[in-house]
Amino acid sequence: MEQHSATYADPTYANVSRRPDAPIETLTELEKTVRHIVSETSVIDIHTHLYAADFEERLLWGVDQLLVYHYLTAEYFRQGELSYDEFWSLDDAGRADKVWQALFVDRMPVSEAASGVVTALNRLGLSPSVYGRDLDAYRAAWAGKTAAAQVDDVLATARVKSLVMTNDPFDPVERAVWLEGSGCTDTRFQAALRIDKLLLDPSSAAVELRNLGYDVPTDDPSAFFQEETLVEVRRFLRDWCTRIGALYIMASLPGDIQYPVEGDALTALLDGAVVPVCRELGLPLALMVGVRRQVNPALRLAGDMSMQADLGLLERLCLRYPELQLLVTVLARENQHELAVLARKFRNLTIFGCWWFLHTESMIREMTSFRTELLGTSYIPQHSDCRVLEQLVNKWDHSRSVITGVLYNKYARLHQDRWLVSENDIRRDIEHYFGGVFQQVLSRAKKGRG
Ligand code: RAT
Ligand code: ZN
Numbered sequence: 329m330e331q332h333s334a335t336y337a338d339p340t341y342a343n344v345s346r347r348p349d350a351p352i353e354t355l356t357e358l359e360k361t362v363r364h365i366v367s368e369t370s371v372i373d374i375h376t377h378l379y380a381a382d383f384e385e386r387l388l389w390g391v392d393q394l395l396v397y398h399y400l401t402a403e404y405f406r407q408g409e410l411s412y413d414e415f416w417s418l419d420d421a422g423r424a425d426k427v428w429q430a431l432f433v434d435r436m437p438v439s440e441a442a443s444g445v446v447t448a449l450n451r452l453g454l455s456p457s458v459y460g461r462d463l464d465a466y467r468a469a470w471a472g473k474t475a476a477a478q479v480d481d482v483l484a485t486a487r488v489k490s491l492v493m494t495n496d497p498f499d500p501v502e503r504a505v506w507l508e509g510s511g512c513t514d515t516r517f518q519a520a521l522r523i524d525k526l527l528l529d530p531s532s533a534a535v536e537l538r539n540l541g542y543d544v545p546t547d548d549p550s551a552f553f554q555e556e557t558l559v560e561v562r563r564f565l566r567d568w569c570t571r572i573g574a575l576y577i578m579a580s581l582p583g584d585i586q587y588p589v590e591g592d593a594l595t596a597l598l599d600g601a602v603v604p605v606c607r608e609l610g611l612p613l614a615l616m617v618g619v620r621r622q623v624n625p626a627l628r629l630a631g632d633m634s635m636q637a638d639l640g641l642l643e644r645l646c647l648r649y650p651e652l653q654l655l656v657t658v659l660a661r662e663n664q665h666e667l668a669v670l671a672r673k674f675r676n677l678t679i680f681g682c683w684w685f686l687h688t689e690s691m692i693r694e695m696t697s698f699r700t701e702l703l704g705t706s707y708i709p710q711h712s713d714c715r716v717l718e719q720l721v722n723k724w725d726h727s728r729s730v731i732t733g734v735l736y737n738k739y740a741r742l743h744q745d746r747w748l749v750s751e752n753d754i755r756r757d758i759e760h761y762f763g764g765v766f767q768q769v770l771s772r773a774k775k776g777r778g
Contacts, residue, residue, distance in 0.1 A: 351748030
């Protein structure tokens with residue numbers, strides 16, 4: 329039976345006396361070695377919604393925040409008693425009480441999001457067999473911790489060496505940290521410039537740009553087709569990428585975006601501003617495609633849905649801009665195989681992660697299996713999308729567990745054909761998956777500058 333134990337330290341592993349370049353002789357040893365290396369190799373998490381401690385209340389952490397995570401509030405409304413209005417009228421602690429009672433006490437927390445909380449508690453030293461099912465016992469364990477110390481503890485436990493934030497220049501609270509505060513002083517937290525508003529709601533983005541000192545007309549929908557406006561949008565993008573030290577520019581898009589479309593603002597902005605600035609600064613463009621926002625607004629942040637995407641957008645961007653590095657994830661399960669095939673056609677397309685509703689055990693297994701079969705080690709198997717600091721522990725633990733199983737199967741087949749695998753071979757592949765591919769995309773983007 330498959331055990332969910334990938335990242336627990338294996339006390340017997342230290343006793344292995346084999347040289348790291350020696351072939352691993354038995355399948356049992358092979359399995360143990362893959363598990364050990366996947367669990368101990370630290371990862372670069374290329375997309376999160378976490379912030380460094382500099383961002384104060386923007387950094388969400390602690391057990392109440394784990395419980396009011398939007399993946400869990402959606403589940404609360406399926407099982408809990410309160411109406412939307414009653415639930416939202418509570419503060420975070422009140423909401424957390426309700427979620428805990430409905431999803432953890434009145435029934436077993438078997439969903440991915442709920443079982444993730446249990447994994448985080450356990451791996452952070454708060455074993456539920458000791459702390460029980462009283463939420464206040466866990467709250468007491470968090471009392472007295474500081475955000476900065478918790479960041480150190482969680483990153484070490486999750487073995488995350490660095491992570492990429494989502495930095496929205498259209499968010500006034502976040503903007504103030506960059507413009508008036510110290511910015512981000514923790515080098516483990518890297519920036520990415522998020523531009524959904526510019527691409528999907530250019531008229532209101534124009535108002536904000538103007539307020540920020542960029543000469544963009546606010547009353548002329550055709551402005552984005554004029555070079556004098558695009559010059560200013562490029563200046564905005566360039567200023568913000570430089571200010572925050574962005575590793576890439578990113579947007580999350582609905583599935584029905586068409587590109588290129590004559591007379592369409594999104595096409596004009598991609599061709600006239602976003603791609604040129606990516607090329608000029610040597611940055612990849614990350615596109616997350618296939619979200620249908622606010623299908624049920626009463627759920628607030630939890631009200632978004634997945635939708636099947638037309639991958640023609642990606643195909644045409646790859647073809648038109650061979651020097652542009654595209655980092656891509658899509659939300660519909662139905663698009664996953666097609667996306668992996670598309671990545672075989674374009675070396676400037678790098679797939680990353682199992683996003684949002686696909687970040688579940690069975691989907692990660694399916695997607696990681698066929699991505700490896702179609703792309704070998706040339707993709708990024710996972711990102712966490714964490715919004716709450718401690719989720720790094722459970723999301724990476726669960727993903728590592730599945731990745732271990734998939735990779736072991738691939739190596740076992742090689743082993744059976746007498747292509748013997750060493751510890752060094754495995755370590756090289758895992759380091760590639762957990763950071764090397766991302767670094768390669770970043771350096772290809774720098775090389776493709778122009
Ligand atoms: O996974 C999530 O938390 C979503 O709400 C989205 O933020 C998504 O990941 C995105 O970046 O658009
Ligand atoms: Zn996200």
